[in-house]
Amino acid sequence: MIKKLHDIGLRSEHAYIAAVVSIGLSVGTWATSLRAEPGTGLDRADRWGIFIGEWAPTFFGLGLALSHYEQTEGTLFEQPRGNVEQLREKASRGTAAG
Structure with a gap:
């Protein structure tokens, strides 16, 4: 699950x-x-505050899991690439090859 989240662009930060x-x-x-x-x-x-307050530990745990995955993959300090950048790279490879 963590790998899938990382692959779609979600980072620990x-x-x-x-x-x-x-x-x-x-x-x-x-x-x-x-x-x-x-x-x-x-x-x-109080109930509303507690309900939303329970999300924070989940997000912190998810951040730790993603950070651990990023460290093992060597992508901790790598900036995520957006779809536009990927499309530009594919387009430039396509025109250079053809």
Whole structure:
């Protein structure tokens, strides 16, 4: 699974960013739910914050797994190549060969 994620372009730094964003979303969701639904009380706001807060450890774990894979493959410091770059390379090989 980690190899497939790496092959489609997901890198460890993407997972780490998602983890940090989920922590911010957790606090933001808690605060929004607390203000938006004052009649439901603190319990509902806490549940929303905890629900989104549980994503962070998953993303951090995924980031660690991807980082380990990148280290073993030697691609830890390699920049991911976008589809446009791959298409340009294929096009240049096609015109050079023909």
